[in-house]
Amino acid sequence: MAQEEFPPRPDVANPGQLMGADPSNWPVAADWAPIVDAFFASAAGQSLLAFLRARLDAGAVIFPPRPLRALELTPAQEVRVVILGQDPYHGRGQGEGLAFSVAPGVALPPSLRNIFKELQRDLGTPPPKFPVPGGSLVNWATHGVLLLNTCLTVEEGKPASHAGKGWEMLTDSVIRQVSAGDHAVLFMLWGAHAQSKRVLIDEDRHRVLVANHPSPLSAMRPPLPFIGCGHFSQAREWRLPHPKA
Secondary structure, three states: HHHHHHHOOOHHHOOOOOOOOOOOHHOOOOOHHHHHHHHOOOHHHHHHHHHHHHHOOOOOOOOOOOHHHHHOOHHHHHEEEEEOOOOOOOOOEEEEEOOOOOOOOOOOOOHHHHHHHHHHHHHHHOOOOOOOOOOOOOOOOOOEEEEOOOOOOOEEEEEEOOOOOOHHHHHHHHHHHOOOOOOOOOOEEOOOHHHHHHHHHOOOEEEEEEEOOOOOOOOOOOOOOOOOHHHHHHHHHOOOOOOOO
């Protein structure tokens, strides 16, 4: 379903966490809808929804409130850069459904601080003003940067708690759709998990940049330290070819 066709969402009363497992309340751009609808109609999609409902019924606090927000803000035809994350932040008020992004006014997680550090080192771009926009990357998402986690929900205080429950089938399909699209895209794959998705990308058509994860545990380590990788200047200098006629 296209974004404008969705009714008002019940989760707006409590925007900090997931309030239900009904995909009709998770809008996506129209050109993502076919693969999203097909996923939730599949056995894997139904199993994932049953899992989410069971965890909610058990009292689990699940983030973010809108798991498909990356597909809501960045239509497939507008994707020019893809940045892959693993799963959402697991602290209250942090995640806003976009990889590495946090809601305005939330303290910057260490990985995001390193992203802004490299952005400043590479392009001279000063860190964003706090509290607004703070660590929110919504502006990136609305300008062609698909900020996609490979797992789209997580429980409070339990990183990777929803890994392997089915989201990866959908996000793999998203990566494949971008790879099969009619224009070239630049992929930034930071860390081993993101780089494991490289097999889904047609590198004859797209450009792939790899580096360590921006986490303080790996950002400075060889062989591919994140700090100093120069990915942002490479993205700026890269000239996208015209889409096929």
